[in-house]
Amino acid sequence: MNRMVVLKVVVAGNGAVGKTSLIRRYCEGKFEHTRVQTIGVDFQTQTVDLPEQTVKLSIWDMAGQEHFAVVRAGFYRGSRAAVLVYDMTEPQTLKDLTHWREEVLSSVQVQPFLVIGNKIDLERVVPIEEARDFADSIGAPYLETSALTGDGVPALFETLARLALGI
Numbered sequence: 001m002n003r004m005v006v007l008k009v010v011v012a013g014n015g016a017v018g019k020t021s022l023i024r025r026y027c028e029g030k031f032e033h034t035r036v037q038t039i040g041v042d043f044q045t046q047t048v049d050l051p052e053q054t055v056k057l058s059i060w061d062m063a064g065q066e067h068f069a070v071v072r073a074g075f076y077r078g079s080r081a082a083v084l085v086y087d088m089t090e091p092q093t094l095k096d097l098t099h100w101r102e103e104v105l106s107s108v109q110v111q112p113f114l115v116i117g118n119k120i121d122l123e124r125v126v127p128i129e130e131a132r133d134f135a136d137s138i139g140a141p142y143l144e145t146s147a148l149t150g151d152g153v154p155a156l157f158e159t160l161a162r163l164a165l166g167i
């Protein structure tokens with residue numbers, strides 16, 4: 001019997017872009033559902049079935065600590081892949097992803113990134129080209145999601161699992 005690999009992944013981005021909503025949307029109603037609160041950081045463990053293999057992600061969420069860099073210091077350590085989430089109705093949230101990426105890279109030297117434009121159910125304000133250009137510039141895939149409708153959410157976590165596995 002194979003022991004299932006557990007891979008830590010982190011979800012970064014400004015407050016209110018929808019990080020917690022995306023994680024809840026994906027993890028809710030599934031068999032494995034662990035919710036732990038640790039000094040302002042939440043993580044949930046979720047099984048992801050890929051055609052190639054099944055993996056467990058431990059998905060780390062800021063839990064409202066986006067404004068407190070000191071609390072985030074150890075947050076990224078051991079992460080295998082990071083999601084950078086912006087809100088496509090708020091241009092500043094895309095600009096700030098540069099800083100979120102730098103912060104992750106200050107703790108984890110090698111890290112694959114995935115850029116997510118969330119809230120596609122609302123009217124787009126940020127041009128898609130700007131988001132794609134940013135994602136291209138850091139060699140990251142770009143996907144769009146709605147935590148409200150669920151659109152794109154499975155693809156987000158499947159892509160993330162592949163990035164974390166290095167496949």
Ligand code: G3D
Pocket residue numbers: 013014015016017018019020021022064118119120121122145146147148149
């Ligand atoms: P955060 O964890 O990044 O801080 P949250 O963000 O998940 O707490 O979401 C912040 C707000 O955005 C919440 O609204 C939430 O309902 C809303 N939201 C998250 N994702 C989506 C989405 O895809 N579409 C829409 N329309 N709204 C979304 P409130 O009003 O509860 O603050």
Ligand code: MG
Pocket residue numbers: 019020021061062063064
């Ligand atoms: Mg949150």
